[in-house]
Amino acid sequence: MPALPIVVVTGGAGFIGSHTVDRLMESGHRVVVLDNFSTGKRANLARWADNPALHVVTCDVAHGIFAALAPITKQHGPVERIVHLAAQVSVVASIANPLVDMQVNYGGTLHVMEYARATGVKKVAFASSAAVYGDVTELPVREDIHCQPISPYGNHKLASELALDYYASVHNVPTTALRFFNVYGPRQDPSSPYSGVISIFTDRARAGKTLTIFGDGSQTRDFVYVGDVVRAILAAAGDGNSRLIANVGTGGETSVLELARAVNELCGNRSTIEHAPSRAGEILKSRARVDRLRDQLGVVAQTALHDGLKATLA
Ligand code: UD2
Secondary structure (H helix, E strand, O other), X not given: OOOOOEEEEEOOOOHHXXXXXXXXXXXXXXXXXXXXXXXXXXXXXXXXXXXXXXXXXXXXXXXXXXXXXXXXXXXXXXXXXXXXXXXXXXXXXXXXXXXXXXXXXXXXXXXXXXXXXXXXXXXXEEEEEHHHXXXXXXXXXXXXXXXXXXXXXXXXXXXXXXXXXXXXXXXXXXXXXXXXXXXXXXXOOOOOOOOOHHHHXXXXXXXXXXXXXXXXXXXXXXXXXXXHHHHHHHHHHOOOOXXXXXXXOOOOOEEHHHHHHHHHHHOOOOOOEEEEOOOOOOOOOOOEOOHHHHHHHOOOOOOXXXXXXXXXXX
């Protein structure tokens, strides 16, 4: 039997990572998850626990990945592709601790790219963020506008994109960066105050607890279902599209008030909706331009919010 192609997923035990692993395993890859389990969970990978094609290695990507991968590549051959999702994910935490954010988010990317350069990896797909844009006035936001991040998190995602471009242009490591908008779906952890709003609202509405909207709820987001995001990741990890940067969103906008009402309705309208002061530094409107996602990567986010919310609640 020919060797299975090896794909490394950093952050593979996390929310988006574990969904990516599911699709890769289903399509016949050998998958290596590198995760430090700071927010990732083994339970997210439980369905593959007895499958020898999945390797789960506890590893801090920010400390280098050569040693973690060596035993596996020695036995099964070289890594073909890397999906780099491991990150410190909180914008607020990055403001409180910019150096840690730099080490994990920018440093982690450099370690991944050094590995890719040294071993001849065929493609690196990287999770960037809409946070690279900062406050934008022109919506839907295009990838080629001038980026002015307003957080260390956004700075380090943007710096990581530059690192990808350097490795692609100078060292011929093919790369694609995806700027995620507001990703939601099953397995998103609602436990932190900075968890995604959909994970918080669905968790609370299910229990009939109050939903708190920061501000009047007129602020909008481009909420994109994790299943659609994974299709973008798999396209980005495939051949071609090197040095591409693409938004990953739906191209639509939903207000937080509409969202709260929709979630509440799906749960039988048992929660009250209250308002609290707006978050400092809050972006008012957000919506992705999705032409590149469609034209370059062949992906259209097709999950309607209502269906995605139902899947999240199930
Ligand atoms: C998202 C990303 C963040 C970064 C940023 C870039 C998530 C989870 N976070 O932050 O990593 O990429 O975009 O711009 O995707 N809200 C409430 N009540 C709650 C919780 C939130 O009203 O209990 C509001 C919040 O004030 C905001 C909206 O819901 O207007 C979305 O909040 P979020 O924390 O899910 O995501 P966001 O857009 O701040």
